[in-house]
Amino acid sequence: MRPHGYVRARSVADALAVHAAHPGARYLAGGTNLVDLMKLGVARPTVLIDVRRLPLDRVEETAGGGLLVGATVRNSDLAAHPLVRSRYPALSQSLLSGASGQLRNAATTGGNLLQRTRCGYFQDVSKPCNKREPGSGCPAVEGSHRELAVLGHSPHCVATHPSDMAVALTALDASVHLRGVSGTRALPVSEFHRLPGDRPELDTRLRPGELVVGVELPPVPPGARCAYRKVRDRASCAFALVSVAARLAVENGRIVHAALAFGGLAHRPWRAWTAEERLVGAPATGASFARAAEAELEAAEPLRDNAFKVRLAGDLAVQVLGTLAGEGA
Amino acid sequence: MEPTAGSGDPADAAGATASVVTLHVNGVARTLAVDHRTTLLDALRERLSVTGPKKGCDHGQCGACTVLVDGRRMLACLLPAVAWDGARVLTAEGLSEGGRLHPVQAAFVARDALQCGYCTPGQVCSAVGVLSEAAEGHPSLATPAGPARTGGGLPPPVRLTPEEIRERMSGNLCRCGAYAQIVAAVGDVAP
Ligand SMILES: Cc1cc2nc3c(=O)[nH]c(=O)nc-3n(C[C@H](O)[C@H](O)[C@H](O)COP(=O)(O)OP(=O)(O)OC[C@H]3O[C@@H](n4cnc5c(N)ncnc54)[C@H](O)[C@@H]3O)c2cc1C
Numbered sequence: 008m009r010p011h012g013y014v015r016a017r018s019v020a021d022a023l024a025v026h027a028a029h030p031g032a033r034y035l036a037g038g039t040n041l042v043d044l045m046k047l048g049v050a051r052p053t054v055l056i057d058v059r060r061l062p063l064d065r066v067e068e069t070a071g072g073g074l075l076v077g078a079t080v081r082n083s084d085l086a087a088h089p090l091v092r093s094r095y096p097a098l099s100q101s102l103l104s105g106a107s108g109q110l111r112n113a114a115t116t117g118g119n120l121l122q123r124t125r126c127g128y129f130q131d132v133s134k135p136c137n138k139r140e141p142g143s144g145c146p147a148v149e150g151s152h153r154e155l156a157v158l159g160h161s162p163h164c165v166a167t168h169p170s171d172m173a174v175a176l177t178a179l180d181a182s183v184h185l186r187g188v189s190g191t192r193a194l195p196v197s198e199f200h201r202l203p204g205d206r207p208e209l210d211t212r213l214r215p216g217e218l219v220v221g222v223e224l225p226p227v228p229p230g231a232r233c234a235y236r237k238v239r240d241r242a243s244c245a246f247a248l249v250s251v252a253a254r255l256a257v258e259n260g261r262i263v264h265a266a267l268a269f270g271g272l273a274h275r276p277w278r279a280w281t282a283e284e285r286l287v288g289a290p291a292t293g294a295s296f297a298r299a300a301e302a303e304l305e306a307a308e309p310l311r312d313n314a315f316k317v318r319l320a321g322d323l324a325v326q327v328l329g330t331l332a333g334e335g336a
Numbered sequence: 337m338e339p340t341a342g343s344g345d346p347a348d349a350a351g352a353t354a355s356v357v358t359l360h361v362n363g364v365a366r367t368l369a370v371d372h373r374t375t376l377l378d379a380l381r382e383r384l385s386v387t388g389p390k391k392g393c394d395h396g397q398c399g400a401c402t403v404l405v406d407g408r409r410m411l412a413c414l415l416p417a418v419a420w421d422g423a424r425v426l427t428a429e430g431l432s433e434g435g436r437l438h439p440v441q442a443a444f445v446a447r448d449a450l451q452c453g454y455c456t457p458g459q460v461c462s463a464v465g466v467l468s469e470a471a472e473g474h475p476s477l478a479t480p481a482g483p484a485r486t487g488g489g490l491p492p493p494v495r496l497t498p499e500e501i502r503e504r505m506s507g508n509l510c511r512c513g514a515y516a517q518i519v520a521a522v523g524d525v526a527p
């Protein structure tokens with residue numbers, strides 16, 4: 008790790024100003040990903056701008072009946088929040104499926120969204136990696152890629168985004184609120200992360216120096232229920248092989264609202280728009296769920312060692328949707 | 337002399353690579369200058385000779401470095417010491433009171449919940465954190481969805497079944513495989 012400066016931001020404006028003055032700076036929140044990557048030599052900031060104590064640690068109801076979650080709310084507090092547990096259980100479940108109790112006590116909303124891939128080559132500075140060193144190559148295409156992408160990848164990068172929380176936020180139609188020196192903007196979470204294309208070094212559409220200030224959840228559609236389920240190599244404290252976040256509303260046996268997102272399949276949480284189109288208006292049966300999942304996963308291009316993910320994702324989606332339909336009945 | 341963490345003009349502070357911090361370790365204020373690269377774990381072990389927290393992996397994967405920071409369990413190996421200036425840090429050494437073991441420690445002894453003992457200080461601190469999280473009604477993935485509570489009032493405590501304990505303690509690895517006894521020990525102190 009190289010020596011670096013440290014500044015505790017006193018306000019959002021202060022954080023943005025220090026970042027603007029130091030191009031090699033990085034924001035520090037819980038540190039559970041950034042400090043790890045600094046130890047590995049993958050991240051080499053010149054200055055850490057500590058945003059953890061900024062007054063962005065609140066969860067508030069919005070006028071429209073949604074929820075505004077501050078960027079520094081800790082993952083454990085968000086998972087335990089009564090309004091999250093009652094209205095957005097998929098979000099609570101996704102957070103509780105991630106990492107460990109100790110890590111969730113330090114990790115924040117903003118940091119969770121911006122955590123980097125767990126691709127082993129990315130984390131090993133002795134190996135080439137287009138994401139870490141653009142142009143150096145992607146050894147994962149031919150090498151170890153069992154955990155990596157089956158959808159939306161490119162010859163330049165086949166990494167997956169590791170966040171569980173982001174998958175739930177994607178299905179729940181959440182948006183990310185951003186502040187930069189030139190003002191504020193919001194992006195749907197489903198468009199916040201990128202596909203790798205030929206610029207795999209860019210995980211997201213965040214502009215240099217831009218700060219995530221919060222995440223907004225819109226109100227719950229009438230009669231809708233949601234859930235998150237994750238499949239991994241061990242029962243707890245492991246990253247997802249595949250995960251599913253879904254929201255469903257059923258009236259008189261017909262699906263009136265459907266939202267579906269997959270984790271562990273792509274460089275970003277994968278919003279299953281094709282499946283959703285098939286679901287809305289269809290009868291809430293296992294056959295409809297299977298057809299919708301199949302239509303979505305038709306686009307899959309598995310690598311040598313991860314074709315199992317396609318089948319697993321389809322089965323998991325059918326199971327989660329079936330459970331939601333059963334509960335609604 | 338190094339500037340105090342984050343103080344003064346932010347633009348100037350960005351140049352310094354070390355800062356003076358005060359950590360309240362097991363009830364005692366300890367002031368020291370730390371290089372910004374120093375983790376809380378290294379500050380405790382290498383600078384303050386508080387060696388209860390162990391370095392297993394140094395990457396957040398094993399839980400051996402678990403300590404309580406401002407009352408919550410965290411992994412000292414991933415916390416930059418400079419970022420936690422002013423924090424209250426409790427390690428396994430600080431859990432006993434008046435020479436009496438903390439009930440979690442006593443339960444680990446009674447249940448023989450260890451073999452080599454390397455993971456034990458982290459297990460014990462983690463268990464103390466689990467007990468307060470459950471008392472405050474914090475759910476885990478093993479917690480059944482309870483009746484929705486949208487109004488005010490505190491959520492009810494979560495009962496720590498063996499399944500709850502296993503899920504909540506899953507961030508603490510034990511290379512000796514003393515898990516069965518660890519789950520039993522935590523169960524003994526759960527209300
Ligand atoms: C052993 C282990 C297991 C894990 N398992 C899982 C898992 O199963 N599922 C899962 O989802 N995650 C898992 N994680 C990852 C964990 O969830 C993330 O490390 C954590 O959420 C990051 O949050 P943080 O606040 O600590 O971020 P930091 O490490 O502080 O920051 C991460 C990145 O975000 C940037 N950043 C932080 N806040 C902001 C902001 N407000 N605006 C702009 N940029 C910002 C930082 O500059 C940095 O680039 C695991 C981590 C470990 C170590």
Ligand code: SF4
Nearest residue numbers: 126136145164165166
């Ligand atoms: S998959 Fe992406 S992150 Fe992994 S080695 Fe290839 S370029 Fe790097």
Ligand code: FES
Nearest residue numbers: 392393394399413
């Ligand atoms: S040493 Fe901190 S988690 Fe292993």
Ligand code: FES
Nearest residue numbers: 451453510511512
């Ligand atoms: S007792 Fe040896 S590692 Fe747990």
